[in-house]
Amino acid sequence: MSVRTRDRGPLGSGERDYLDALVRDASPRLFAYVRRVFGKSDEVEDIVAETFCRAAGNLAALRGGDRPVLYLLTIARNLCRDRFRRQKPVDNAATDRLAEHPARPFASGTVPADDEQIERLQAAVAALPENLREIVVLRMSGDLKFEEIAELLHIPLGTALSRMHTAMGKLRQTMSVAHEH
Amino acid sequence: MNIEYETGCEQFSDDRLRLATGVDSAPRAEFAEHLTECADCRAELEEQRGLLGALEAALTPEPVAEDVITRIQQRAHGEVRRQSAWSPLLRPSIAAAAALAAVIAWPQIWERPAVTPDETFETVPWDGDVTYAADEVETRIETMEGILQRAEGSDSYLPWSADDDWDMPLAEGELPDADTARSLERRTVRANGAVT
Secondary structure (H helix, E strand, C coil): CCCCCCCCCCCCHHHHHHHHHHHHHHHHHHHHHHHHHHCCHHHHHHHHHHHHHHHHCCHHHHHHCCCHHHHHHHHHHHHHHHHCCCCCCCCCHHHHHHHHCCCCCCCCCCCCCCHHHHHHHHHHHHCCCHHHHHHHHHHHCCCCCHHHHHHHHCCCHHHHHHHHHHHHHHHHHHHHHHHHC | CCCCCCCHHHHHHHHHHHHHHCCCCCCCHHHHHHHHHCHHHHHHHHHHHHHHHHHHHHHCCCCCCHHHHHHHHHHHHHHHHHHHHHHHHHHHHHHHHHHHHHHHHHHHHHHCCCCCHHHHCCCCCCCCCHHHHHHHHHHHHHHHHHHHHHHHHCCCCCCCCCCCCCCCCCCCCCCCCHHHHHHHHHHHHHHHCCCC
16 A cells, blocks of 8 residues: 655645545444454544544545545554554453354355344454454445455454455354353 | 474364354365365364354444534534644645744754764763772872882782792702702602602
8 A cells, every 4th residue: 555645735626526525435444343253332423533533634645546534444453553553452251242142053045034144243353353353244234355454454364364264154153152151 | 304284174274264254154065075075174163153143232232322423523513623724834834844943953963963062972080089089099109108118018908828848940050949959859750650
């Protein structure tokens, strides 16, 4: 991701519309990423807003790039890591939620049948180690390709895929173990 | 050295994942051929796709409330206005301040030695009783003097016994006394194996 010239002039109507549309379009993915990876629900809005503030200071780069969401997720990730560096970014409630309901394994090629199973899967994702959880969330909530995930995390594509494979193995294990109980 | 080669379905685990996740839009020829023959691999591929579909459904971002969107938009607009207002004023101001600081600081930097003695050695202040320290030193000196004086008159303070049999070398032309001569004679006989 290259750094382009900064544009700090006042917003024209076109830029304002672009920024507003970007906030509306990208906010759900940013909220999902910050909340699911770092689990600090009380600070999510502040981090997302700060992400757009940083991006607004470099709007030309944002408009010139073809992947604004990747750019925004990179800013959000850096903000989260700065802010939560000394905190344990683990959703402690995830394990509790995981134990609340016995789960049924999902059928191959189908989506989860009910809200309970979806909640169960969300809890299983939240209980993953951070480096695995981040890959899953960036793929599913951030809607990034694996090549983009590798670029964002500064890891090889093979490593990103390997982590996804490990995460899927752990999720399947969690769901099947829960089913047995 | 043991080298384990992946065989059977294991060698296609990466292919399965790449296909299931959409990294590859189509299987490689070798994997495609394997898939037609291997029911286990097809089942595994379907299960991975099922899990990914389930994850997609479970992790789809939820819509953000309209008032939250508005707050974020307003904050971003405010940030741009703030930067726009300060930017034209700050740029020349920062440049002027930097130039002024360089002019003021340069002579001091130029004339300053790389490291001053005070910076090299840390001085530790002594807040104890100086008289006591001097007394302590004096006492220890007196103790040593007493030991040396006693040693001159007696060998009791020496770390060895005066009765030890020391084979001190004789000076050139010096003859051993009678006792030393007898001792040397006994040692010589023992060394040669003779019975004394």
